[in-house]
Amino acid sequence: MSDAISTKGFWTSLAAKNGLSQDDLEALLSLPVRRRNLGAGASVARNNSPAKSCSFLLSGFAYASKLLRDGARQIVSVHVPGDFVTLSGVFEAPIVDEIRMLTPGTVASVAAGALHHVLASHPAIQTALWRQTAIDASIFSEWLAAIGRRDAQSRVAHLLCEFAVRLRAVGLTNGKAFDLPMTQAQLADATGLTAVHVNRVLNALRQTGLVATDKRTIAINDWPGLVALADFDSAYLGMD
Amino acid sequence: MSDAISTKGFWTSLAAKNGLSQDDLEALLSLPVRRRNLGAGASVARNNSPAKSCSFLLSGFAYASKLLRDGARQIVSVHVPGDFVTLSGVFEAPIVDEIRMLTPGTVASVAAGALHHVLASHPAIQTALWRQTAIDASIFSEWLAAIGRRDAQSRVAHLLCEFAVRLRAVGLTNGKAFDLPMTQAQLADATGLTAVHVNRVLNALRQTGLVATDKRTIAINDWPGLVALADFDSAYLGMD
DNA sequence: CGGAGGCTTGAGCCCTTTCAATGTCTGTGG
DNA sequence: CCACAGACATTGAAAGGGCTCAAGCCTCCG
Numbered sequence: 131m132s133d134a135i136s137t138k139g140f141w142t143s144l145a146a147k148n149g150l151s152q153d154d155l156e157a158l159l160s161l162p163v164r165r166r167n168l169g170a171g172a173s174v175a176r177n178n179s180p181a182k183s184c185s186f187l188l189s190g191f192a193y194a195s196k197l198l199r200d201g202a203r204q205i206v207s208v209h210v211p212g213d214f215v216t217l218s219g220v221f222e223a224p225i226v227d228e229i230r231m232l233t234p235g236t237v238a239s240v241a242a243g244a245l246h247h248v249l250a251s252h253p254a255i256q257t258a259l260w261r262q263t264a265i266d267a268s269i270f271s272e273w274l275a276a277i278g279r280r281d282a283q284s285r286v287a288h289l290l291c292e293f294a295v296r297l298r299a300v301g302l303t304n305g306k307a308f309d310l311p312m313t314q315a316q317l318a319d320a321t322g323l324t325a326v327h328v329n330r331v332l333n334a335l336r337q338t339g340l341v342a343t344d345k346r347t348i349a350i351n352d353w354p355g356l357v358a359l360a361d362f363d364s365a366y367l368g369m370d
Numbered sequence: 371m372s373d374a375i376s377t378k379g380f381w382t383s384l385a386a387k388n389g390l391s392q393d394d395l396e397a398l399l400s401l402p403v404r405r406r407n408l409g410a411g412a413s414v415a416r417n418n419s420p421a422k423s424c425s426f427l428l429s430g431f432a433y434a435s436k437l438l439r440d441g442a443r444q445i446v447s448v449h450v451p452g453d454f455v456t457l458s459g460v461f462e463a464p465i466v467d468e469i470r471m472l473t474p475g476t477v478a479s480v481a482a483g484a485l486h487h488v489l490a491s492h493p494a495i496q497t498a499l500w501r502q503t504a505i506d507a508s509i510f511s512e513w514l515a516a517i518g519r520r521d522a523q524s525r526v527a528h529l530l531c532e533f534a535v536r537l538r539a540v541g542l543t544n545g546k547a548f549d550l551p552m553t554q555a556q557l558a559d560a561t562g563l564t565a566v567h568v569n570r571v572l573n574a575l576r577q578t579g580l581v582a583t584d585k586r587t588i589a590i591n592d593w594p595g596l597v598a599l600a601d602f603d604s605a606y607l608g609m610d
Numbered sequence: 611c612g613g614a615g616g617c618t619t620g621a622g623c624c625c626t627t628t629c630a631a632t633g634t635c636t637g638t639g640g
Numbered sequence: 641c642c643a644c645a646g647a648c649a650t651t652g653a654a655a656g657g658g659c660t661c662a663a664g665c666c667t668c669c670g
Contacts, residue, residue: 196515199601204515218504225508225606249497253490260500263507264458268465270510275436275444278517278562282626313648322518327626329650361439366465522658553616567658569618617666624659633650640643 133302134189135212137163137238143212148258157248158255163238174215174229174237182221182242184259186214190235191311194226195319205320206270208293208312211235212300217263220245233311265368272366277322280361285321286331287360290341294350295364307349373542374429375452377403377478383452388498397488398495403478414455414469414477422461422482424499426454430475431551434466435559445560446510448533448552451475452540457503460485473551505608512606517562520601525561526571527600530581534590535604547589 135143141158144150150158165188168174174185174192192209206226209215215229220242231237249256269292276288290310297308314332315325323331335341340356342349350356375383381398384390390398405428408414414425414432432449446466449455455469460482471477489496509532516528530550537548554572555565563571575581580596582589590596 194511196511198515198519202519204518206511206514218501218507221501221504222608225511246497250493253493253496256493256496256500257486257489260496260503261458261461263500263503264461267458267503267507267510270507270514271434271436271446271465274446274510274514274517275438277514278444279438279442314650315648324627325648326628326650330626333650368462555616564659565616566618566660570658573618611670613668613670615666615668618664620661620663622660624656626655626657628655629653631651633648635648636646638644638646640641 133211134236137165137188140186140188140212140238144258148254148261150254150258154252154255157252161240161248162244163240166237166239167234168231168237169234170231172231174231175219175226182219183216183239184214184220184242184245185216185237185239187211188236188238190237191232192229192235192237193232193312193316193320194229197227203319204322205316206273207266208232208320210293210296210300211302214262214266217259217266220259232316261368268366268368282321282323282327282331283334284360285323286317286328287335287340287356288362289317289321290335290348290350291356291360291362291364292367293348294353295367295369299369306351307344307347309346310348311346373451374476377405377428380426380428380452380478384498388494388501390494390498394492394495397492401480401488402484403480406477406479407474408471408477409474410471412471414471415459415466422459423456423479424454424460424482424485425456425477425479427451428476428478430477431472432469432475432477433472433552433556433560434469437467443559444562445556446513447506448472448560450533450536450540451542454502454506457499457506460499472556501608508606508608522561522563522567522571523574524600525563526557526568527575527580527596528602529557529561530575530588530590531596531600531602531604532607533588534593535607535609539609546591547584547587549586550588551586 138159141155145155145158168190187209189211191211192215193205194207194209195203195205197203215237218225276285280288293310294303294308297303302308312320314328318325318328321328332343336343340350340352340359342351378399381395385395385398408430427449429451431451432455433445434447434449435443435445437443455477458465516525520528533550534543534548537543542548552560554568558565558568561568572583576583580590580592580599582591
C-alpha cells in the first residue's frame with residue numbers, strides 16, 4: 131500500500147485546506163480512530179449495526195450505491211484515498227444502500243459521539259466538515275446534470291475528467307495516466323448506462339484518440355478534446 | 371400569499387426540528403434578514419454579485435438548475451416554502467447556474483458574515499445547517515438513482531411522490547391534492563426527459579388512474595400504486 | 611382579438627438496451 | 641504444465657424507449 135496516507139496526514143491536510151488553527155488540528159489528532167484493512171468488495175458500512183460514525187479512506191478506492199427494487203444499481207459516488215466516505219453518517223442511518231471497497235484498502239473511522247464532543251467546542255472544524263458535505267452535494271448535482279442531460283460519450287468522458295482531476299489532487303497520477311479501478315459494469319452503474327454500452331463508448335473514445343486504456347489504467351491523450359466532449363469544468367469539485 | 375410563513379416561524383421550525391436550545395433560537399431570531407418579494411421567473415441568486423449569503427423561502431416555489439453548453443437544462447432541485455434555497459452559498463460561488471422562482475414568492479437572506487458570527491458561538495446551529503446540507507445531498511443522490519436507473523414513468527411518479535410528502539410536511543396540501551407549479555417542460559428538465567415525453571407519461575399515469583391533474587394541481591388517486599410504480603421510500607428526505 | 615406560452619398528439623428515427631455468444635486474462639488445482 | 645473456472649471485456653444483431661420534428665389546440669392576458 132505504497133500510496134497509503136496516515137490518519138495524521140489526513141487531518142493535517144483537512145486542516146490545511148480549511149485554514150484550521152493549530153488548536154483545531156490538535157483536537158482532530160486527539161480523536162480516537164479505528165483503522166480497518168478491507169479487501170476488494172468488502173462492505174465499508176455495517177448496515178445492521180446502527181453505530182453512527184464518520185469514516186475516511188487512508189488507502190484504496192470505494193463506492194456508494196443505491197439498489198432499486200428490480201435489482202438495478204446506481205453508484206452515486208466514488209471515493210479515492212484521502213476522501214471522507216461516510217461523512218453524513220454522523221447524523222442518521224446511511225442514505226445509500228451499500229458502500230463497498232473497489233480495491234483493498236484501509237478505512238479509518240471516528241465514532242459520532244467522540245466527534246460531536248470535539249465539534250461542540252471547535253466550530254471551525256464543524257465548518258470544515260459541513261463544507262465538505264456541501265462539496266459532496268455539489269458533485270452529486272453535477273452527476274445529476276451529466277446523467278440527466280448528457281449522452282453516453284459525454285457522461286463517460288465527464289467521469290474520466292473528474293477522476294483525472296481528483297486523482298491529480300491527491301498525487302495519484304504519474305503525469306499522463308491514472309488508475310481507475312472500476313470494471314466496465316461499475317462504470318455503467320455510475321453513469322446510468324449498461325456495461326455493454328460503456329464498452330462501446332470506451333472503444334469510441336480510444337478510436338478518437340482521446341484516451342488510451344491498459345487494464346484499469348487510463349491515459350488521457352487529448353485533454354482539451356476530452357474536456358470539450360464532456361463539457362467539463364472542475365469548479366464543482368470545490369478545489370483551490 | 372396566504373401560505374406565507376414568517377422569518378420567525380422559519381427559525382422556530384428549524385430549532386424545533388433540530389432540538390435547538392432557547393438560546394440558539396434567540397441567536398437565530400436576532401440575525402439581520404433581508405426580505406425580497408420576487409415574481410415568477412425571477413432570479414434568486416445574483417450571479418454577478420459575489421456576496422455570499424444564505425437564503426430561504428418564506429413563500430413560493432423555486433428551482434435550481436445547471437445549464438449545459440448545448441443549451442440543455444437540468445433542474446437539480448426544487449424548493450418549497452420553508453426550504454433553504456442557498457444554504458451552501460455560505461461557502462463559495464453557487465454550484466448551480468441559476469436559481470429562479472417558479473411562482474411569485476418571498477425570499478429571506480442572511481449575509482454569510484453575520485451567520486458565521488453566530489455559528490462560531492452556537493455549534494448546535496451549525497450542526498442543524500450541516501444536517502440540512504446532508505439532507506440536500508441525500509435528495510440529490512436519490513434523484514441520481516431515479517434518473518440513472520428508472521424509466522420515464524417511474525421517474526415522474528417518484529417526483530410526484532416526493533412532492534406529495536414534502537408538501538404535506540409543510541401543510542401545503544388539502545388532503546388529496548397539492549399544487550406543483552411546474553410546467554411540463556420544467557418537469558422534463560427535472561427528470562431528464564423531454565417535455566413531449568413527460569406529457570405522454572402524465573397521460574399514462576392519468577389513464578392508469580394513479581393521478582388526476584387539473585392545471586398545476588395534482589391529485590393522487592392511488593398512493594400505494596404510485597409508490598409501487600416509483601419504488602418510493604421517503605426515508606431519504608430525512609423527516610421524522 | 612391577437613399573441614405567447616403551454617399542452618397534446620402523431621410519425622419516424624436513433625441512441626441505448628437487450629440478448630446472446632465469443633474472447634481474454636488470471637488464478638487454481640490436478 | 642495444462643485443464644478449468646470465473647470474472648471481465650468485446651462484439652453482433654435486433655428491439656425498444658424516448659427523442660425529434662412538426663402541427664394543432666387551448667388558455668390566459670394585455
